[in-house]
Amino acid sequence: MRLLILGGTEFVGRAITHEALARGWDVTVFHRGRHAPPEGVASLHGDRTAEGGLKALGHGEWDAVVDTWSAAPSAVRDAARLLAGRVGRYAYISSRSVYRFPAPGGLAEDADVVDGSPDDGDVDYAAAKRGGELAALGAFGDEALLVRAGLILGPDENIGRLPWWLGRIAKGGPVLAPGPRDAGLQYIDARDLAIWTLGAVERGLGGPYNLVSEPGHTTMSELLEACIHVTGSNADLVWTAPEAILEAGIEPWTDLPVWLPPGEAYDTMHRANVDKAVSSGLRCRPVQETVADTWEWLRSIGGQAPQRPDRPAVGLDAGKEAELLRG
Template sequence: MRLLVLGGTEFVGRTVVEDALERGWDVTVFHRGTRDAPAGAAVLHGDRLAPGGLEALAEGGWDAVVDTWSAAPRAVGEAARLLADRVGRYAYVSSCSVYAFPSAPGSDEDWPTVDADPGSGGTDYAADKRGGELAGEAVFGDRFLSVRAGLILGPYENIGRLPWWLGRIARGGRFPAPGPADLPIQYVDARDLAAWTLDAVAAGLSGPFNLVSPPGHATFGALVGACTAATGSGAEPVWLTPEQVASVGAEPWSQLPVWIPPGELHASLHGNDVSRAVAAGLRCRPVAETVADTWEWLVSIGGTAPLRPGRPAVGLPDGLEERLLAAADR
C-alpha cells in the first residue's frame, strides 16, 4: 500500500505512520516541518492554511490518505479536491463529538450530528470535525471513511490527560480519586485506532464508524490502579463521591482528566455503541497495557509530555488537591 498521511508527526498521526511502516507500506508524510517525521517515511512540507500551501501534493499518487486535521473544515475539502483523482480512499480521523448533545446511551452512527459548514474557516471542535467529514464526503463519496474516535489515550499523547494521572501518581502519597471506582469509561488506545484504520482502508470500508472501546472495557478505578502499578509508587487513592468533588469546585474532565461523573454528559461521552467497528475488526488492548506503555514512553522523554500548541494544561491547580483530600476526610 502507498499511504499518504496528512499530519503524521504527533500522537494519532505519528502512530498511524509507525504502524504503516511496520506493515512494510510505502508512507509519505505531509506536514509543516515543525517536528521530525518517523524514520522511514518520505516527507513533503506545506501549510494547509497558507496560500499555495498544498503545492507539495500537486503530483504523486497513493492508494489511501489518512487525515488527522482538527481545524477549519475547508482545509479537508481543499486537500480532498486536489487528491481526488490520484488517491484511492480517504480516511478522516473525526470524533464522536460530531453527535448532537445529548446523545442517548447506546446510540450508534445514526444519531443526529451537529450542524456544520464544510467550507468553514473554523468555528468549534464539534462543528469543525463534522464539517471535515462533509467536506471529504462531498469529494470522495463512497471512498470516504469517517473514523469517529472517542477519548484517545496512549503513547505520544499531546493532550496530557493520562500523562497527568501518571505524573501525579508517580509522586506517591495520598491522592484524590474521583469516584465511583467502578464508573465505566470508554477510550481508544491510539495504536488500536491506527491499526483499525489501516485495516479498514485496506479492506475498502467507507462511511462513519464509532472508534472507541466497547462499554465495560475499563473503569476509572482500573485506570487509576494501572497507573499505580505502572509507576510502582505505592500511591494511595482516596476515593471521593461526585458530590464531594463538586463541593470544592473541582472541574471534571479538565482538572480531573478523563473523569466525568455519572449523568447525562457521562452517558453521552462514555456510552457509545461500537458494534459496527467491532464487527469490522476493532480490538482494544487492556487498560493496563495502555497505561504501562504510556508510562514507559513518558520516562523515555524525561517525564513531561509535550502539549499540543494552543491547548490548555489539564490537571489540578495548586491547592485544590488538598481541598479534595480534606473533603474526603470530613
C-alpha cells in the same frame, strides 16, 4: 500500499505512520516541518492554512490517504479536492463530538449530528469535525471513511490526560480519586485506532464508524490502579463522591482528566454503541498495557509530555486537591 498521511508526526498521526511502516507500506507524510516524522517515510512540507500551502501535493498518486486535521474544515475540503482522482481511498479521523449533545447511552452512527460546512473557517471543535466529514464526503462520496474516535490515550499523547494521572500518582501520597470507582470508561489506544483504520482502508470500508472500546472496557479504578502499579508509587487513592468533587468547584474532564460524573456528559462519552466497529475487526488492548507503555514513553522523554498549543493544559491544582482531601 502507498499511503499519504496528512499530519503524521504527532500522537494519532504518528501512531498511524508507525503502523503503516510496520506493515511494510510506502509512506509519505505531509506536514509543516515542526516535528520530525518517524524514520523511513518520505516527507513533504506545507502549511494547509497558508496560500499555496498544498503545492507539495500537486502531483503524485497514492492508494490511500489518512487525514488527521482537526481545525478549519476548508483545509480538508481543499486537500480532498486536490487529491481526488489521484488517491484510491480517503480516511478522515473525525470525532464522536459530531453528535448532538446530549447523546443517550447506546448512541450509534445513525444518530443526529451537529451542523457543519466544508467551507467553514475557524469554528468550534464539533462543527469543525463535522465540516471535515462533509468535505471528505464531498470529494470521495460514500467511499470516504469517517473514523469517529472518542477519548484517545496512549504513548505520544500531546493532550496530557493520561500523562497527568501518571505524573500525579508517581508523586505518591493521598490522591483524589473521583468516584464511582467502578464507573466504566470508553477510550481507544491510538495504536489500536491506527491498526483498525489501516485495516479498514485495505478492505475498502467507507462511511462513519464509532471508534472507541466497548462500554466498560475498563473502570476508573482499574485505570488508576494500573498507574500505581507501573510507577511503583505509594499513592493512596482516596475515593471521593462526585457530589463532593463538584461542590468543591473541581471541573470534570479538565481538572480530573478522563473522569466525568454520572449524567448526560458521562453517557455521551463513555456509553457509545461500537457494534459496527467491533464487527469490522476493532480490538482494544488492556488498559494495563496502554498505561505501562505510556509511562515507559514518558520516562524516555524525561517525564514531561508535549502539549498541543491549541489545547488547554489539564490537571488538578495541588492546593485544591489538598484542600478537598483535608475535608
